[in-house]
Amino acid sequence: MDVKIKLYPYEKLKEDGIKDMLHDLKKNTIIMIDAKLKPDEEAKLIEETMKNISTNFSGIELDSLDLTASDENDTVLKKIKTQILEFLTGKKRGLTLIGPADIIKKIEKKPDDLLLHMR
Amino acid sequence: MVTKHLKNLHNRLKSFLGKLFKRNKEIKLGLYGPPNSGKSTLANTICMDWLGKELSTTSEIPHETREIQTKENVIIENNGKKLTFSVVDTPGIATKIDFEDFLKGGLKRPEAKERAKEATKGVIESIKWLDKMDAVLVILDATKDPINQVNITILGNLEARGIPVLIIANKLDLKESSATAIRSAFPQYEVIGISAKEKHNTEQLYQKLFEVL
Numbered sequence: 001m002d003v004k005i006k007l008y009p010y011e012k013l014k015e016d017g018i019k020d021m022l023h024d025l026k027k028n029t030i031i032m033i034d035a036k037l038k039p040d041e042e043a044k045l046i047e048e049t050m051k052n053i054s055t056n057f058s059g060i061e062l063d064s065l066d067l068t069a070s071d072e073n074d075t076v077l078k079k080i081k082t083q084i085l086e087f088l089t090g091k092k093r094g095l096t097l098i099g100p101a102d103i104i105k106k107i108e109k110k111p112d113d114l115l116l117h118m119r
Numbered sequence: 120m121v122t123k124h125l126k127n128l129h130n131r132l133k134s135f136l137g138k139l140f141k142r143n144k145e146i147k148l149g150l151y152g153p154p155n156s157g158k159s160t161l162a163n164t165i166c167m168d169w170l171g172k173e174l175s176t177t178s179e180i181p182h183e184t185r186e187i188q189t190k191e192n193v194i195i196e197n198n199g200k201k202l203t204f205s206v207v208d209t210p211g212i213a214t215k216i217d218f219e220d221f222l223k224g225g226l227k228r229p230e231a232k233e234r235a236k237e238a239t240k241g242v243i244e245s246i247k248w249l250d251k252m253d254a255v256l257v258i259l260d261a262t263k264d265p266i267n268q269v270n271i272t273i274l275g276n277l278e279a280r281g282i283p284v285l286i287i288a289n290k291l292d293l294k295e296s297s298a299t300a301i302r303s304a305f306p307q308y309e310v311i312g313i314s315a316k317e318k319h320n321t322e323q324l325y326q327k328l329f330e331v332l
Contacts, residue, residue, distance in 0.1 A: 039275030059215025
C-alpha cells in the first residue's frame, strides 16, 4: 500500500483546512502541520473526524511536539521574541502529525521525536 | 464623588448577587475521559452514595454511554456543608471508532455498525457540552499510559475554558494500575486515586470537591 505524506501549512487550517485534511486522510495520507494545534483546534478536528467515520475510515491518530517547551535554556530575550512571534502569527511553534487510524496503529511521543507505529 | 459612590455600591451589589447566585446554582459536574475509563461507574457510585439510585448502564464493551446522561439535584454533604450538583456522564472521547472492535466484543455486524455510528455522535456531543460545565472530573484508567492525545485535548480544552478540573486515577483495584504515572504525566493537576467499582477512596474525592468549588 502506498502512503503519502503531505505538509499542511498551519495557516491553511483557518480556511477550510480541516475538511481538506480529512479528504486526504481518507486517502491514506499522513498530514504534517508546521505548528502545534491549539486545544480548540484539536477538538474541532476530532468533531470533524467523527462526522467522517464510516466502514472505510475508522478515524485518526494524532500527536504533536511542542517546540516552545524545549526552549528552557533560551535567554530571556529569545523567549520574549518567541512569545511575540507566536502572538503575532497566532501559531504555536511545534509539529503535528495526523494519520489515518486504519494504517497507523499508534503515534508514540518521545521528548523530541514522534514515532509512527504502522499496522 | 456621588458617581464614584454609586459605582462602588453597584459593584458591591453585583458581587454579592453573583456570590448568592453561585451559591444557589446547581453546579454542572461533568465526567469526561476516554472510553472505558470508568466514567459511568463513577457516575453510578456518586448517584448511589447520595441519591440511592444509579445513573447509567456500564459494560466492558467500549462506548456503552453514547448519549449525555444527567442526574440533577445530587446533594453532597461534608462537615455540615452542602454542594448541589447535576452529575453529567458523557460519552468517551476518542479520535477513532472502528465498528470491527465491537464485533470482537461479541456484537453482530448491524449492531456494531449502529453502535459505531451512535458513538461518533456521542463524541461530538461530549465536546459540545464542554462549554456548559462548571467543573469537570477527568476520569483516566490508571492501568493505561496516561500520555495520549485524547487526554491532552480534553485537559487543554478545559484549561482554555477556565473550568476547574480534578483528575481521577480510576481502577486502582487492578494490580497493574498506577496513580503515580498519572501524577507524573500531569503534575500541574490534582490527581485522586480511586476505584469507582470498589468504592475505594471516594470519600477523598467528595472532600476535594468542596475544596475545588
